[in-house]
Amino acid sequence: MQYRPLGRTGWNVSTVSFGAWAIGGTWGAVDDEASMKALHRALDLGINFFDTADVYGDGHSERLIARLRRERSEPFYVASKAGRRLSPHTADGYNKANLTAFIERSLKNLEVEAIDLLQLHCPPVEVLYRPEVFEVLDGLVKAGKLRHYGVSVEKVEEALKAIEYPGVQSIQIIYNIFRQRPADLFFGEAQRRGVGILARLPLSSGLLSGKLTRESTFAQDDHRNFNREGAAFDKGETFSGLDFELGLQAVEALKPLVPAGQTLAQFALRWIQMHPAVTCSIPGGRSPKQVEDNAAAADLPAITPETMAAVQQVYERFAKPHVHQRW
Template identity: 70%
Template sequence: MQYRKLGKTGYDVSTISFGAWAIGGTWGQVDDTQSMAALHRALDLGITFFDTADVYGDGHSERLIARLRRERPDPFIVATKAGRRLDPHVAGGYTEANLRRFIERSLKNLEMDALDLVQLHCPPTVLYRQSEVFEVLDRFVQDGLIRHYGVSVELVSEALEAIRHENVATVQIIFNAFRLKPADAFFAAARAANVGILARVPLASGLLTGKLRADTPFAADDHRAFNRQGEAFDKGETFSGVEYATGLEAVERLRPLVPQGVTLAQFALRWILMFPEVSCAIPGARNPQQVESNAAAADLPPLTPEQMDAVRAVYDDLIRAQVHPHW
């Protein structure tokens, strides 16, 4: 496993970390025994950063991580998110009282005295221009409720706005071989501001595993079945906003680039780590085998310039027009 600094937090985090959305909900049926085995295997393999949210399974994901903390003495960093419990989810709901309530609930779920990192969970765009919300988070740091804070964003423009607030330590953003815009339009600014970057949806909701087919079935409670057009939340969260058929075509273009003995998923994760501004990629995993496959990507040799150019060519030919203008 390899490690990088997480921006202003100063934390050293594993470059392949653990995204805990899939063990919480909206990915089909979950098995807590398998989820716990996956979490334990992550620690075995040197993974030190776990990303969750208060709405993943209505706190279920957080509670599983609390159980991991009880069962293992290994030190690790936990990041959670706050804001999506609001109904309606509007900027005006991000009050000090509401945020305090969400954070105190996460503290209880995670069985922690202070949260390592809290991220505003894809709030409305206008919120990034409201300095008073970030002043509230500063007070929570001073009060000892949280140690650091960041944001999880949908848009590159939101990321750029967020890092104007000097104490924003991290930005979580969708970044993968089907989402190149952050590298082109955000990474340099994040580097200059010493902001850590968490690459979420790194496998494009499973498309970049190469295991999905045109007839792959998805459970009714799997967002890949019910959110393809943004019916429940931002369309970009599902398959990175790429139309499913286009994504499958792009995957076939990528397959010949993958070295022997390496999976497409590992290749896609290693591609992300070719960008030094990225602190870590946070793929999900629901069993120990998936964790092992993800973690192995950290120690693969660097991709060649020719491979990097070829990935960009696939993006330019098939993906760019669908996603670049929108996120």
Template identity: 55%
Template sequence: MNYRKLGKTGFSVSEISLGTWQVGGKWGEPFRHDNADKILNAAADAGINFIDTADVYGDGESEKAVGRLVRSRSERIYVATKCGRKLQPHVADAYQPAVLRRFVEDSLRNMQLETLDLVQLHCPPTEVYYRPEIFELFDRMREEGKIQHLGVSIEKVEEGLKAIEFPNVTTVQLIFNMFRQRPPALLFKEAARRDVGLIVRVPLASGLLTGKFTAQTHFAAEDHRNFNRQGEAFDKGETFSGVDYATGLEAVEELKAAFPEQPQLAALALRWVLMFDEVSCVIPGASRPEQILSNLQAAELPALTQDQMQAVREIYDHRIKPLVHHVW
């Protein structure tokens, strides 16, 4: 396993880490603690030392499983959770310091930990990034020992650029993959200048970049890849990175043709993300332990050549850029 510095947190984290949105069951399935324990321990056994969760994943059950892992292992495992998405309705006015404080304290209870390594605002509405009192709250909680660091999970480049103006923001979590290539143009450079760590989520575009989906692939009714394609439940960009499904399938076929020697498109897609030095870690998910080992194959691949990087860029420019580049 290779490790990278997570910005000004100073944490040395596994470049391939783990996101836990679907740990304990696939999207749409009930949470299973036995499955979660197997996945989380497989990750730790493989050298993964950074786990990203959220209070809304499994309605707190994911946090409980992550806390159980941390308490049961001797290795240093860094935990990042998120707060804010519990708000109903999820609007800017609902973001209030007292409410966010309660969410963080709930996460501490869920995980049975004394302090949280990293708490991230969970994709709040854009207006929230312009309210200093929200960010000041986390300075108070750090002084109280409840958290060590503050980060943000964003939808738009604009939000990341605004967030890192606050000196206590140490990390930005964002969607970045072969189908979402806008961030390096400005956000990556500004994050590096301010020593802000970058955590990449949705690196496989909700599974599109595994190359295993077809027009006939069925997604369960409770799976966001079925019900959120037009943003019916939350930001459209979280599902297939905002790319039209049929268009995404066509682009995947072009990627396969451009890399005929690489049968594992998922590993290639993860390795592509890691080509960017500003990235601290990538957090693909897993719904079973075997997917952990599959994700780690990316670290074994050689660096992509300039010609290969250009081939990916040309497919993006031709197929994907007009759909997503200006939106997020």
């Protein structure tokens, strides 16, 4: 396993970490015992950063991570998120009373006195123009409820605005082979300010696993079934905003570029690590085998310049016209 610094926290986190959305819900049926085996295997392999949220299974994901902490002695970092419990999800809801209540609930779910990293969970853009919201977070750090905080965003513009606040230690943003715009301007600015970058949806909702086909079906409660057009949340969260059929064509164009002995998923994770601004990717894992496959990507050799250029050509042909200026 490889490690990189996360912002100015002083932490070194595994370059392939663990995204806990899938073990909470909206990815089909969950099996808690399989999820726990996946979490344990992650620790076995040197993964020391786990990303969750209070809405993943209505706190279920957080509670599984609390169980992991009870069952293991190794130290690890947990990032959670707050804000999406608001209904309606409006900027006015990001006030001291609500944020404090959400954080107290997550503290209880996680069975800790302080959350390692609390992220605003894709807030309305107006929130980023309200310094009083970040003053609330600063107060919660001073009160010992949070160690650090960051923001999870949908758009590059939101990321650039968020890092203007000096207390923001990290930005979580969609970055993968099919969503490359963050590297254009934002990554350089984040590096300049010492802000960590968490690459979410690194496998593009499973597209970059190379295992999905036109015949693939998804459960009723799987966002890949109900959110393809953004009916529940931002369309860019599902298949990176790409049309599923077009995404499958792009995957077929990528497969010949994968070195022998690697899977497409491992190649996609290693591609993310090629950018030095990225702290880690946070792929999901619902079984020990998935976690093992993901973790192995951290130690793969660098991708050659020729192959990186070929990946860029695939992006420009299939994805860029449809996603680049949208997010």
